Amino acid sequence: MLAVLFSxxxxxxxxxxxxxxxxxxxxxxxxxxxxPPAVVGVFDYQGQTVSVVDLVRLRTxxxxxxxxxxxIILVKYNDPAGQSRVLGLLAERVNEVRQVAAPTPxxxxxxxxxxxxxxxLPELLPDDLLAQxxxxxxxxx
Amino acid sequence: MKLRLRHKVTGLALISALVPVLALLLLLRxxxxxxxxxxxxxxxQRVHGELGVELRGLYGMLExxxxxxxxxxxxxxxxxxxxxxxxxxxxxxPETTGWDAVNQVTHDKVHVDVPQMKLGxxxxxxxxxxxxxxxxxxxVAALVGGTCTIFQRINEAGDMLRVDTNVQTLDWHRxxxxxxxxxxPVVQAVLAGNIFRGPAYVxxxxxxxxxEALRDGNGRVVGMIxxxxxxxxxxxxxxxxxxxxxxxxxxxWVAYGKNTYNLPPxxxxxxxxxxxxxxxxxxxxxxxxxxxEPLIHAAVTTTPRDVKFAxxxxxxxxxxxxxxxxxxxxxxxxxxxxxxxxxxxAYDVDSNDVRKGLGDEFNKLRLVVTIGAVGILTIIGLFxxxxxxxxxxxxxxxxxLARQIADGDLTADVTAHGDDETGLLxxxxxxxxxxxxxxxxxxxxxxxxxISTANEISATSKMQETTVQxxxxxxxxxxxxxxxxxATAQELVSTMSGVSDLAQNTATLADTGSKQLDGxxxxxxxxxxxxxxxxxxxxxxTEKAHAITGVVxxxxxxxxxxxxxxxxxxxxxxxxxxxxLGFGVVAREIRRLxxxxxxxxLDIEHMVREMQAAVSAGVMEMDKFTGEVRSGVDSVGSxxxxxxxxxxxxxxxxxxxxxxxxxxxxxxxxxxxINEAMVNLTDGARRTADSLQEFERAVKNLHGAVEAxxxxxxxxxxSENRATGLTRIIFPPKKNK
Numbered sequence: 061m062l063a064v065l066f067s068x069x070x071x072x073x074x075x076x077x078x079x080x081x082x083x084x085x086x087x088x089x090x091x092x093x094x095x096p097p098a099v100v101g102v103f104d105y106q107g108q109t110v111s112v113v114d115l116v117r118l119r120t121x122x123x124x125x126x127x128x129x130x131x132i133i134l135v136k137y138n139d140p141a142g143q144s145r146v147l148g149l150l151a152e153r154v155n156e157v158r159q160v161a162a163p164t165p166x167x168x169x170x171x172x173x174x175x176x177x178x179x180x181l182p183e184l185l186p187d188d189l190l191a192q193x194x195x196x197x198x199x200x201x
Numbered sequence: 202m203k204l205r206l207r208h209k210v211t212g213l214a215l216i217s218a219l220v221p222v223l224a225l226l227l228l229l230r231x232x233x234x235x236x237x238x239x240x241x242x243x244x245x246q247r248v249h250g251e252l253g254v255e256l257r258g259l260y261g262m263l264e265x266x267x268x269x270x271x272x273x274x275x276x277x278x279x280x281x282x283x284x285x286x287x288x289x290x291x292x293x294x295p296e297t298t299g300w301d302a303v304n305q306v307t308h309d310k311v312h313v314d315v316p317q318m319k320l321g322x323x324x325x326x327x328x329x330x331x332x333x334x335x336x337x338x339x340x341v342a343a344l345v346g347g348t349c350t351i352f353q354r355i356n357e358a359g360d361m362l363r364v365d366t367n368v369q370t371l372d373w374h375r376x377x378x379x380x381x382x383x384x385x386p387v388v389q390a391v392l393a394g395n396i397f398r399g400p401a402y403v404x405x406x407x408x409x410x411x412x413e414a415l416r417d418g419n420g421r422v423v424g425m426i427x428x429x430x431x432x433x434x435x436x437x438x439x440x441x442x443x444x445x446x447x448x449x450x451x452x453x454w455v456a457y458g459k460n461t462y463n464l465p466p467x468x469x470x471x472x473x474x475x476x477x478x479x480x481x482x483x484x485x486x487x488x489x490x491x492x493x494e495p496l497i498h499a500a501v502t503t504t505p506r507d508v509k510f511a512x513x514x515x516x517x518x519x520x521x522x523x524x525x526x527x528x529x530x531x532x533x534x535x536x537x538x539x540x541x542x543x544x545x546x547a548y549d550v551d552s553n554d555v556r557k558g559l560g561d562e563f564n565k566l567r568l569v570v571t572i573g574a575v576g577i578l579t580i581i582g583l584f585x586x587x588x589x590x591x592x593x594x595x596x597x598x599x600x601x602l603a604r605q606i607a608d609g610d611l612t613a614d615v616t617a618h619g620d621d622e623t624g625l626l627x628x629x630x631x632x633x634x635x636x637x638x639x640x641x642x643x644x645x646x647x648x649x650x651x652i653s654t655a656n657e658i659s660a661t662s663k664m665q666e667t668t669v670q671x672x673x674x675x676x677x678x679x680x681x682x683x684x685x686x687x688a689t690a691q692e693l694v695s696t697m698s699g700v701s702d703l704a705q706n707t708a709t710l711a712d713t714g715s716k717q718l719d720g721x722x723x724x725x726x727x728x729x730x731x732x733x734x735x736x737x738x739x740x741x742x743t744e745k746a747h748a749i750t751g752v753v754x755x756x757x758x759x760x761x762x763x764x765x766x767x768x769x770x771x772x773x774x775x776x777x778x779x780x781x782l783g784f785g786v787v788a789r790e791i792r793r794l795x796x797x798x799x800x801x802x803l804d805i806e807h808m809v810r811e812m813q814a815a816v817s818a819g820v821m822e823m824d825k826f827t828g829e830v831r832s833g834v835d836s837v838g839s840x841x842x843x844x845x846x847x848x849x850x851x852x853x854x855x856x857x858x859x860x861x862x863x864x865x866x867x868x869x870x871x872x873x874x875i876n877e878a879m880v881n882l883t884d885g886a887r888r889t890a891d892s893l894q895e896f897e898r899a900v901k902n903l904h905g906a907v908e909a910x911x912x913x914x915x916x917x918x919x920s921e922n923r924a925t926g927l928t929r930i931i932f933p934p935k936k937n938k
Contacts, residue, residue: 062775062785064768078774083765111937128761155796157771 063160063178065135066151068119073151074160074178081134083144086126096192098185105146110134111193112134113146115184129155135181140191147193148186206596207589214585215578222574233563237556244555245530252532252545253508255447259507259543263536266438270409270430271398274347276410277428278396281341281349285426289321291417295903298327302355302362305379318353318364318424325351325353325365335855338367341428352381352425353417359383361425368403376404387412391425400432400463407432407539429581437582438501443471443542451547456481456493458501458535458542470539492531493544500535500542511532594634595623602630611638645914649908652782655822657901662893669890676886680879687872694865701858706852711848718841725834732827738821746813753805760798767792 063074064083089101089112100114100123112132116124124130131154139145160178300313317324320336323636328335335866341349348368352361362380362595372375390397391414401410408429415424433439445453452471460466466481492511500509533544581651605613611634770788774781 062771077775081773082772084770085761085765128757129298129764131765155768156792157768157775 061160061162061191062157064129064154065156065158065176066133067113067152067153068116071119072153072176073167073184074158074176074182075133075135076162076178076180077151077157079135082134083136084132084148085128086130086132086150087126090097095190098189099193100150103148105134105148108146110152110163111149111183113189114150116150116152118184118186124150124152127152129153131155137181139193140186145193147190205585206593210592211582214588215582217622218578218581222577226567226570227572229563229567237559237563240559241556248530248547249510249532249768249920250415250545251447252451252510252530255445255451255453255544256508256534256545257506257530259445260536261441262438262441263539263541263543266410266432267538270432273345274398274409274411274428274430277341277345277347277349277430278413278662280345281337281426282413284337284340284344285320285351285415289319289323291425292319292322292413293317293417294319294322294324296324297755300327300355300362300364300378302360303379304360304382306382306385313355313362313820315353315355315362318351327364327375331369331373332373335365342367347428348403349429350427352427354423354425356383359388359422361388361391364424369614370404379715382924387788388425392422394422401427401429403429403465410852415509439469443469445545447545447547451545454544454546456542456544457542458497458537460540468919483738496531496533496544497542500533501537501540503794505537506534509535519814534637543817544583556812557884572683592909594620595627597853599623599626599630602627606630606634606637611641611917634784641914641917642644646664648907648910648914651903655900655903655907659897659904662900666890666893666897669886670888672889676879680876681870683876683879687876690865690868690872694862697862697865700936701855701862703855704858708848710853711844711851715841715844715848717842718837722834722841722855723831723835725837729827729830732830736820736823737826739823741811742816743820746816747807749805749809753802753809756798757802757806760795760802763795764792764799809890 062077063184064077065072065074067173068083069072084105087103088091089103090112091101093098095102095111096117097150098113099111102109102111104110114124116122130152133154134146134148136147137147137189160176162178238753261538296317298317302311302313303309304311321337325336334546337351338349348366350363350368353364354360354363360380360383361444363377366375368376383389383392387397387399387401391412394414397410397412399410401408404861405411410427410429415426415882417423442453442455452821453469454467454471457464462532481491481497496511497511503509509532511529530547533542535542560821602613613634614631652760706801750784767787767788769784770791774785776786777784
């Protein structure tokens with residue numbers, strides 16, 4: 061499968077491009093105070109408010125660096141209400157797609173294939189994060 | 202001295218004797234040659250006389266012989282004439298005979314035809330045969346002997362042809378057929394009606410001959426008759442001549458005079474060589490001149506009985522070294538009838554004997570005179586020796602006296618004797634001694650005086666000398682001091698000069714330095730401005746770098762966008778499934794392009810950063826440099842200022858140096874003048890010292906002279922009664938210096 065690669069700190073990860081709506085450059089975000097701390101801001105995308113989670117901060121504790129290759133990966137998810145929602149994942153070095161083998165439950169070796177760990181969304185996010193995301197049409201608080 | 206004078210006297214006497222003797226000998230020698238010559242001349246003349254006499258004798262002999270012969274021939278002619286007449290009447294027959302007539306002179310042949318000559322009707326014939334009798338001629342021969350020939354006149358001119366003869370040719374034929382040409386004196390005489398008498402050369406011998414005319418009935422000469430008798434019928438004449446001797450070695454020779462028949466020139470030679478070998482022109486003297494030939498030529502012109510002599514003695518041109526060939530005298534006499542030149546040659550050996558004899562006599566004379574001279578000289582010598590002694594004795598006495606005086610003995614007494622020169626001499630000596638005595642006395646007195654004076658002078662001069670020396674020493678010191686001052690002043694002057702020069706140099710250098718500094722300042726300012734401009738340029742570079750960075754940023758953005766685009770494209774392509782494969786490839790390519798761009802951009806960014814870093818560094822450096830330059834300019838400025846100050850100060854010094862120098866110069870001059878004065882003074886002192894020394898020396902000389910004089914005088918013993926007013930001489934003691 062085609063994976064979109066990104067870096068969190070020193071580790072390189074890959075996300076199945078099926079999940080990826082689009083990759084967009086980093087852009088200035090509205091801060092929503094009511095959002096969980098992982099959410100660094102929201103912005104408007106095609107009429108809906110998209111939250112952006114700083115994966116780098118989640119994983120390493122420091123905020124993502126402001127490089128050009130620090131981009132937002134827009135992923136589709138279904139919120140608890142079952143609506144298809146878009147979430148922005150801010151990661152560093154989002155500059156590559158690569159054909160990788162799909163992970164199987166017992167593919168520890170393949171996890172390390174070419175130093176890329178293919179992850180799924182739940183692996184990346186805290187469990188309750190999705191529930192805590194502001195509503196898509198929530199106004200900026 | 203005594204001896205030499207005596208010798209002189211003796212010598213004088215001897216010479217006086219010798220000179221006349223030598224003169225006599227010389228005269229003798231001189232006269233000897235005259236006498237010799239006279240004697241020889243006389244002898245020579247005598248020789249000539251002898252020769253002459255001999256020759257004339259010979260001449261007479263020839264004359265006699267010839268006369269006798271001629272008489273005979275005349276008789277023969279008479280006989281012949283008689284025989285001829287008796288033989289018959291002369292006629293010329295009608296018959297003619299041809300003859301090949303030969304001219305006896307020219308030897309030309311001519312053929313003639315002549316009528317036969319007949320006597321008593323009988324032809325005389327043409328008989329050449331000796332054994333066949335010929336008319337007339339054989340009869341004549343039988344009667345009187347000799348030769349006879351009948352000639353026939355063959356032409357009007359008178360050529361006479363031999364037609365009948367008893368003359369034999371060399372080959373025993375009768376010698377007919379030749380003719381005597383009319384031009385011959387023989388024919389001429391006969392045609393004129395005379396009898397020709399004379400020598401005739403017939404065939405090969407000389408004959409005393411007569412020719413007479415034969416006439417016909419009309420008295421015309423139609424022929425000739427000849428009779429002849431040999432000149433030398435016997436050899437007695439020749440022998441006599443040949444035997445003739447003159448003196449020791451003289452001999453006779455005979456030669457032809459005119460030699461009209463060109464026969465061998467010599468007829469007879471008593472000198473030994475055969476006649477046939479003698480050629481007249483080869484007889485030459487040592488000078489190469491022919492001797493006999495001219496003599497013979499001269500001889501034929503002489504009057505009869507006249508003897509001709511060769512002009513000088515001569516020696517034949519054979520080997521002159523050979524003693525056998527001595528000088529010869531030659532005399533000749535010419536007997537015309539026979540054309541004989543009779544010559545007498547006498548060797549000079551005879552006169553040599555005379556010469557020798559004379560020489561011997563003279564030698565004897567010389568010897569006698571010499572011996573006599575020696576004897577006389579000896580006698581005179583002895584006499585002179587005695588006389589010399591007598592004269593010399595008084596002189597010896599005088600000499601002895603003089604010697605005494607020379608030795609210093611003035612006490613000698615002289616007794617003069619005689620009034621002659623020697624006596625006067627001795628008297629003069631005596632007077633001299635007296636004078637000397639008085640003189641010496643005077644001298645002795647004067648010398649004492651001189652010595653004392655000299656001593657005084659010496660003392661005075663000594664004092665003077667000391668004074669002068671002191672003076673000299675002082676002046677020397679002063680002079681030394683002044684010299685030092687002068688030297689020091691000089692040094693100072695020169696030093697000042699040096700300093701002044703240095704100052705001048707410094708000023709010059711400062712001036713130059715100042716100028717150079719100005720130059721430097723301006724250069725530095727130039728530098729500063731340059732560095733500013735450099736900084737500006739660097740600034741420009743920085744700007745450009747910024748610009749580049751801006752562009753780079755743009756490019757980066759574009760790359761980023763491209764990358765993003767490619768990502769999204771790839772994602773979409775994946776979503777599209779197999780329909781999106783191509784799209785996916787394109788997306789991938791685009792992404793790669795973007796990545797490459799990003800890499801390049803990175804490089805550019807890197808380079809730009811570096812450049813910026815360099816530029817920054819450069820700018821910093823430039824700033825630093827400019828700062829330094831500026832500070833440098835300031836320093837230069839301050840240095841220049843200081844130099845100018847120095848220059849001023851130095852220049853202000855210079856006139857002061859000048860003053861110092863002048864002052865020093867003046868001082869030096871003064872010192873020099875003092876020095877010169879001192880030198881003069883010293884010179885003066887020295888000269889004084891010198892002249893004092895001279896003075897001292899003169900005094901010493903005087904002392905010395907006086908001393909010498911005293912010594913000299915001391916030598917003389919003075920006779921008390923001669924020296925006036927003087928008894929003894931006392932000399933003052935010698936003063937040591």
